Amino acid sequence: MAQEIEIEFKNLLTKTEFERLLNSLPFPAQPQTQTNYYFETADFKLKENGSALRIRKKQEAYSLTLKQPHREGLLETHDPLTDQEAEQWLNGQIVMKQHVRRQLEALHIDPENLIYFGSLTTERRELNYKDVLLVLDYSTYGDTADYELELEAASAEAGQRMIDEILSGYNINKRETPNKIKRFFREKMDK
Structure with missing residues (x-):
């Protein structure tokens, strides 16, 4: 499938909160590592349109993904890339x-105006839990590392119920959580 609607909820975590969830829920012991390579134009046209473009390397496969706003969440458009194509992208x-x-x-x-800005690497653990996908991420980019709970659901209502249940049940404060690409660019621009 080349497109999908993603309905997700996110919450940044402290290291202690991350470990509490990791040790309390049946997440896999070992994470899977993935790296996102981010692209933008010099004048930030993607950001201006509320969009983001990345290449993700996961399990030795590359995927090009454009994320755009959608009334129900995010519209993700995907294209597979070969190793050689991904390398070409990274080399301009x-x-x-x-x-x-x-x-x-x-x-x-x-597309000729797209520029490679850098990468973010995530150690990810996924768990199917009560009809939603729970994701624990530890991400590093630049001089920054962060911890995050992501939740993907079939509907906004189911997702909101579950994120509220988890945050409340594990005594975790709700935090404003920009997506990874926004956090990446914020860290990059603060330098």
Whole structure:
């Protein structure tokens, strides 16, 4: 599938809160590592459109993903990349793919203007729990590391109920949690 709607909830965690969830719920003992490589134009046209573009390397496979706002969450458009294509992207030689190209054209963004800004690496643990996907992430980018609870649900109502239940049940404060790309760029621009 080239597109999907993602309904997710996020909450930044302290290290202690992260460990409490990790030790209290049946998350896998070993994380899976994934790296996100972020792209933007020099004048931040993607951000201006509420969008984000990344290549994700997960289990030795690369995927190009454009995230855009959608009334129910985020619209994600995906295209697979070969190892060689991903390397070309990272070296400034944009190899545009069918589905993402179509979406960028609708945003009036020329792929030739895309610039690689850097990467964020995440150690991720996933758990299917009460009809939602719970995700514990430990991410590093630049000089920053953070801990995060993500929750993906079939509906906004189910997701809101579950995130409230977990935060309340484990005595975790609700925190404003920008998505990873926003945190990455904030850290990058603060330097």
